[in-house]
Amino acid sequence: MTQQQTVYLNGDYMPLEDAKVSVLDRGFIYGDGVYEVVPVYGGKPFRWAYHLARLTRSLAKVQIANPKTDEQWTALVTDLIARHPWNDQFVYMQVTRGVAKREHLFPKNVTPTVFAMTSEFAPLPAELLSKGIAVVTLPDERWLNCDIKSVSLLGNVLARQAAADASATECLMFRDGLLTEGSSSNIWIVRGGKVFAPKRDRRILEGIRVGLMEELCQASGVELEFRNISRKEVFAAEEILVTSATKEVVPATKLDGEPVGDGKPGEVFKKLHAAYQQAKADARNA
Ligand code: PDD
Numbered sequence: 590m591t592q593q594q595t596v597y598l599n600g601d602y603m604p605l606e607d608a609k610v611s612v613l614d615r616g617f618i619y620g621d622g623v624y625e626v627v628p629v630y631g632g633k634p635f636r637w638a639y640h641l642a643r644l645t646r647s648l649a650k651v652q653i654a655n656p657k658t659d660e661q662w663t664a665l666v667t668d669l670i671a672r673h674p675w676n677d678q679f680v681y682m683q684v685t686r687g688v689a690k691r692e693h694l695f696p697k698n699v700t701p702t703v704f705a706m707t708s709e710f711a712p713l714p715a716e717l718l719s720k721g722i723a724v725v726t727l728p729d730e731r732w733l734n735c736d737i738k739s740v741s742l743l744g745n746v747l748a749r750q751a752a753a754d755a756s757a758t759e760c761l762m763f764r765d766g767l768l769t770e771g772s773s774s775n776i777w778i779v780r781g782g783k784v785f786a787p788k789r790d791r792r793i794l795e796g797i798r799v800g801l802m803e804e805l806c807q808a809s810g811v812e813l814e815f816r817n818i819s820r821k822e823v824f825a826a827e828e829i830l831v832t833s834a835t836k837e838v839v840p841a842t843k844l845d846g847e848p849v850g851d852g853k854p855g856e857v858f859k860k861l862h863a864a865y866q867q868a869k870a871d872a873r874n875a
Contacts, residue, residue, distance in 0.1 A: 596706040615686040620741030622685030623647035629678040631873030677710035721842030722758035729762035748772040779828035798832035805864040828855035
């Protein structure tokens with residue numbers, strides 16, 4: 590039997606099925622809100638300070654007054670995790686502008702809606718790591734503020750579904766001929782043993798794994814460069830890596846139906862995956 594999920598909504602804890610918001614919530618009507626997904630290892634939120642900083646940034650960028658102090662956010666997440674028995678979890682947190690009569694303009698004197706839930710973080714299927722995933726290329730048709738972790742995810746949802754319809758797990762999106770990111774992940778390519786990733790600007794969400802990968806590359810003696818990456822370079826990659834809170838780091842071994850490199854998870858992936866596992870173990874023991 591699965592453990593009952595207790596969620597947080599606007600100051601109260603309750604069973605998931607009892608958590609309800611108004612149909613006039615701006616999150617429902619306009620997708621007017623932001624969110625975070627935080628992995629938890631050994632009961633501890635991983636890279637929490639970075640997630641909190643990104644949430645603060647996202648709120649500021651969409652001009653929603655941060656409804657909590659950093660200490661209150663930390664207390665909320667700590668409390669939510671403690672209410673569940675799983676060692677490894679991932680916490681989902683969302684803030685919307687609140688409930689108001691439907692009108693595009695920001696409503697005045699509205700209280701943001703705050704929601705948080707947690708789920709068990711089951712180990713990734715071994716096959717994902719031993720065989721890798723298939724990815725397909727797609728045009729990036731999203732808006733131009735992808736650095737905001739907004740709940741307006743229709744572009745991402747359509748891209749993810751298009752990838753699934755093409756029998757792939759994730760997509761690699763391109764804007765003006767340049768690699769941006771996946772539907773819900775950041776993308777890395779390996780050429781000549783060196784890792785390349787798209788520049789961190791508003792065309793992509795700067796994943797919390799981006800900073801982590803920077804540290805892991807450095808610790809593993811792998812060179813890393815952030816710069817524009819063309820379609821041609823992606824197709825010439827020896828390896829392609831995909832990172833996110835929930836996928837951690839996985840190899841993409843098939844691109845538009847063709848093998849990436851020799852079609853097997855590569856050496857750079859293996860190195861960075863081992864370093865990632867070490868970072869998790871360190872966080873558990875901290
Ligand atoms: N998505 N880019 C996009 C568009 C994403 O949605 C995500 C994460 C990432 C990776 O960011 P991070 O390393 O912080 O997880 C990049 C989460 C997991 C989601 O929407 O479920």
